[in-house]
Amino acid sequence: MDLSYSDEEIAFRREVRAFLQDKLPPELSGKVRAGKELAKADYEGWHAILNAKGWLAPNWPKAFGGAEWNAVQRHIFEDECALAYAPRIVPFGLSMLGPVLQKFGSKAQQDHWLPRILNGEDWWCQGYSEPGAGSDLASLKCAAVRQGDHYIVNGQKTWTTLGQHANMIFCLVRTDKDAKQQEGISFLLIDMETPGIEVRPIVLLDGSAEVNEVWFTDVRVPVANLVGEENKGWTYAKYLLTHERTNIAGVGFSQAGLAAVKRIAKSEISGGRPLIENPHFAARIAQVEIDLMAMSTTNLRIVSKAAAGQAPGVESSMLKVKGTIIRQQINDLARRAAGVYAMPFASEAVEGTNAPLPDPLAAGPVAKQYFNNRKLSIFGGSNEIQRQIIAKTTLGGAK
Template sequence: MDLTFTPEQEAFRSDVRAFLDERLPKRLSDKVRLGKTLTKADHEEWHAILNDRGWLAGNWPKEYGGAGWNAVQRHIFEEEMTRANAPRIVPFGVAMLGPVLQAFGSQDQKDTYLPRILNGQDWWCQGYSEPGAGSDLASVRTSAVRDGDHYVVNGQKAWTTLGQHATMIFCLVRTATGGKPQEGISFLLVDMQSPGITVRPVVLIDGQPEVNEVFFDDVRVPVGNLVGEENKGWTYAKYLLTHERTNIAGVGFAQAGLEHLKHVARCELDNGRPLIENPHFAARIAQVEIDLMAMATTNLRVLSQAAAGQAPGAESSMLKVKGTQIRQEINALTRVAVGSYAMPFVSEALEDGWNEEPIGPEYAMPATANYFNNRKLSIYGGSNEVQRTIISKSILGL
């Protein structure tokens, strides 16, 4: 289902494919293919390999150490990464904070943090959501009160993905209470080793502690860690979220998931014949493939606009909604396709050191874990219901 690319773009694809064939460790690609849990060391190993090639930050300009790729190159790179079962690039430093610092950070912040993101010295997590401020992000209550050369931070963040690994967190904090809620928010960079920070893992339905609660109790943060202007953080937060929502579309992940679904449907039997020959099931696969092709085209158009200096607007919300729907449908169809193998789900079987007998064929192993874990896709980054409101206001004028 590839789109049509120019000879130069196909040559770039060949370069990426050759690099992955040569440098992607089989141990890591096997873990991704089988849906096994990747450790922090696994991610760091792959990030270092990509950074050595200059390909960790394809979305960054070359002046900051990025690859300076255009939208089509980034699309091709994502396709090839998922085709090869490469670990995803952890997005918080590279895809989220990096662009914000490049656009709004001080020169000192750029000089300090951008190289550390690339060389792995800092592992970032995102401090946006709170127990009372999820999709209604403007309701954040974590406070930052100026005290000389520091802010004193108190409050709680929720659903902090991979926060158990993080050395740094970028946070939305409330620095003023008057006026509209959006007008009193600031964007702060916080060292996770600071006294007063407590991290508590939250075990999800798939058995993994992927997200965390982060508590701040009189945490002192240097004023120099404020990004941009005080009380202007909502502008920076929206800038980050538009990029995050575009990335959440996950075209490459959906394409890889679709190919895996087709493989499962060819292997599993329905009344003695491959499931993929069942007209009803084949029609559902065809529909999701059509939707994915349309989304891939739209994603390229939005990325092209971003490359021209335009921050994605409501289009990123459209991609977020459609992208999550497609990925969840692929997960659901795969779980249906593996049949009874989806039932005996043992989360420990996806971790290093599991030596018990396999539960079903290899292709069935990640089906239930992916189904459970990706239920979150329509919630995080701003729930799909909220995205539909953004679309209706921005495009339809409702």
């Protein structure tokens, strides 16, 4: 594989960088860089800017309104966005549901839902995990019983990220309780405004409510909102999860995070010699950087496979495991580099005193990111489950 960029790809990087410098609002990138919680309007505003440029859906075919970029272009775009501290593109509609509808949805579903994802009319969330059915997703119990032209849905979903903003949710539901676990699941599109749906926030350690519980009580869902065939939802879920796991790897986020670690380690934030001069710490940074370079190459190979019309297979599990480990290692290095400044602090506690505030561009978000990103090795299928998938797939059915 040729790892050098062509002249066209170098020109594309310049175009992306210029676009970000011109169109990314400084106050928005400042919030991202400082680790502040983004409001719904922040995400929607950035999505609208990208959509106006035609860059909101890099992986979608042009026939569906996407940019239809190749793997290298997407890699460059994600890299530059992370380095510029652009808000993440919320993945649920664009990177998860969109590809599923394009491959398995009806023409009517594609014509209705895909444009609404792009223009921001719908904010989607994901209804997969349940209490007792997280990594073992096939054991889900949220049930949908068909009555005429509707399904009646009862049950619960949990860890629903940004569900408090969503007006739509795509759900895995059990439509045949007597079938084998994976064979009795269907994929439904549900309007969050339907009577019988309740969203309950889950307050995290940092005080934010990024995730939620969603309860369904006799919720009526039109049969027209069934994607594909009844009881075939596990096939569609697996297809979606391969895309989700590739996204979780977060190559661009890791590259930006590593740059931040170097920036902190080169400073004299602790009042002594820069930590980068410590051979042991410098060696740890070097090892993570080598691993990240290798993962970046793997990511390009997997995305190229997807671009050729093939769903990523076991490679997406490999990338998810390695990618989340690297991101957590970078968070740990940032925490160590920032020292006491990595601790959460209340700015009002030092106002009016001579106590110096830590530089928010260097250390402000370190603690929040460290604790929040412990989840990376769990959601999207825990790393333990991914290792089992890798072993069974590559070792010929090993138990």
